[in-house]
Amino acid sequence: MTDPTRAVPVLRNGTLAETDSVAVETPVALVFNGISHAVMMATPADLEAFALGFALSEGLLASRAECYGIDMVESDAGIEVQIEVAAAAEMRLKDQRRSLAGRTGCGLCGIDSLTRLDLAPERLAPPAWAATLSPVVVQRALAGMGSHQPINAATGACHAAGWSDPDGVIADVAEDVGRHNALDKLLGRRAQAGLSNADGFVVMSSRASYELVRKCARLGVPALATISAPTSLAIDIAAQAGLVLYGFVRSNQAVRYAGGPSGEG
Known part of the structure; x- marks a missing residue:
């Protein structure tokens, strides 16, 4: 697999070649x-977890059991992740593709595209600790995430998604140039390990977009904390889902x- 970092020659301050x-x-x-x-631009690390997390957080798979296997094929053009899924999951995928047929342009355009947004999240049943999740705990979790980011330490160019226990202790961190990808990698790792998403919360080195909140709500994550601001839609979806933001x-x-x-606080 391609290394997630690469050395490039630079002129530092215009004079020193390094x-x-x-x-x-x-x-x-x-x-x-x-x-x-889909073709995503991503950091080439943890791609099996990325593919699984993406499929689950986007609702293509109803559960980990619908994924039968994942293989990767690398070429000069990029990396193809081949996911074998159950027939029910394939039907969901085909339905999505049919809703996109004939769409032109880019972005969110047309009634079919807006329909696909799925802005009505499942209502969570958060554990008791989530209701009292304090500023001190989320600050502790964000502060603890940095030591688990080796790619960002080397490059300064990666987002991170971390998993914290209810006391603010970081248990795992996934990195990627894209914040959504980092979250999918983290959630995919947990799915691979058969871990519950009700026993902790997600912390991220980014703003809180509606997509991140929607992914967390879909997979039963009770709380999300980010270093930057949320959008209005992220707040609305979190409130609908009962997710602490x-x-x-x-x-x-x-x-x-x-x-x-x-x-x-």
């Missing part, structure tokens, strides 16, 4: 039962946007 480590960004094609679904988490602050008031 090399820098940069994050590798490569096309990754996700192919389900021979059907090409923190933003602007820094050493001296943490703002709770959804999930009820905190007893601290």
Whole structure:
């Protein structure tokens, strides 16, 4: 598999010739039962977890059991991740493709595209600890994530998605040039290991977009904390789902946007 970093020659301050480590960004094609679904620009690491996490968080798979196997084929053009899935999952994929037939342009255009957004999240049944998740705990989790980011330490170019226990102790971190990819890798790892998503929360080195909140809600993550701000739609979806949402988490602050008031801060 391609290395996630690469050394490139640079002129530092215009005079000194050196090399820098940069994050590798490569096309990754996700192919389900021979059907090409998407090509993502991603860091070439943890791609099996990425593919599984993407399929689950996008609702293409109803459960880990619907994934029968994952293989990767590398070429000069990029990396193709071939996912073998159950017939029910293949039908969901084909339905999505039919809804996109005839669409032109880019972005979210047309009634079919808007229908596919799926902005009505499942209502979570969060554990008791989530209701009292405090600023101190989310600050501890964000602060602890940095030591688990070797690619970003080398390049300064990767987002991170971390898994924290209810006390703010980081258990796992996934990295990628894309924040959505980092989250999918993290959730995919947990699915591979058969871990519950109700026993902790996600912390991220990014803003909180609606996609990140939607992915967490779909997979039963009770809380999300990000270093930057949430969007209005992220807040709305978190409130609908009953998901605790923190933003602007820094050493001296943490703002709770959804999930009820905190007893601290």
